[in-house]
Amino acid sequence: MYRYHFRAQCRENMDLKQLFCEALPLLQIQTQELGAHQLSLFHFGTQLFLYYESPVQSVDPHELFAHCEDALEIWPGMSSARRWVPMIDIFHYHKPVSQKQWLRQNASARPYARIAHLKPDQVASYVFYHYQYQEEKPGDGDKYGMIALHENLMFFYSEDPATIEKPSYSGKLSTSHTPSDWAGTMEPHFIPWDSSDGNSPIWLEIPLVIRA
Template sequence: MGSAKRWVPMTDIFHYHKPVSEQQWSRQNASARPYARIAHLKPDQVASYVFYHYQYQEEKPGDGDKYGMIALHENLMFFYSEDPATIEKPSYSGKLSTSHTPPDWAGTMEPHFIPWDSSDGNSRIWLEIPLVIRA
């Protein structure tokens, strides 16, 4: 019987911004509170989810929290952001000059998820991760 894993490698599949220098990436708001949440993607929808997010990040760089990002391990999706969000216009352009990101983002994303069962009988897409350590 193997032991439970505490850490797994995750692949960066989405970010609102990317670091371009140490100075540009340093945090200016020391009071910003980190938060994270997880979701399960339907295994047959992972490629679609990654495709849409790549399209979004390259068509609309800087469209959210500077430090906001999504990582993936198998079909477990991890989202990280900070509150309040740091909103900045990036100093770079995205790799796509198209505008195909769906306008109904939530409606496009919803079919990608496996809802979590909750104790009150409702299902949820997102599970908040409690903040345990703040460095």
């Protein structure tokens, strides 16, 4: 089972909810034909964050959303036009080892997402600590929880209620160096979000647009 995270930018003055709700019937056909599962699309303003899974190693979001790609900005940096840019897996509580092991047992669980900004000079440190945590304490949170990174922006996908389950594998590290004060160790890595109520949240929950 392969897990996919992508980021995109919607054009200005688009009604995101209407656009993707109208695109949903054809998207559902595409997901079935291409083998994509658990697809969830979230947004923050005009920014889009996409998650899906597949037993197929290469499921291109451009094929899934070909019928509505004109609503998305072209992302520079490649010789061919692209609307979706991949995000990098930098942390996961569990890894899929088989399709059977990865099946959801709670059909009522809902996709849940948050985003956060890292200070550019703290990205390497954040990745280091999270790899250490991931491999020292596999299964220490939601089975489907995963953090993906693009530039210094992180997308944390998880499901609610969380699935807490002992993994069927051991981590790659036999050390025990994960900091006991995890929150305190992580806090200096972030650029807090501005908030009108005077609070400065680190992780910002973002709304779900569609599921397929």
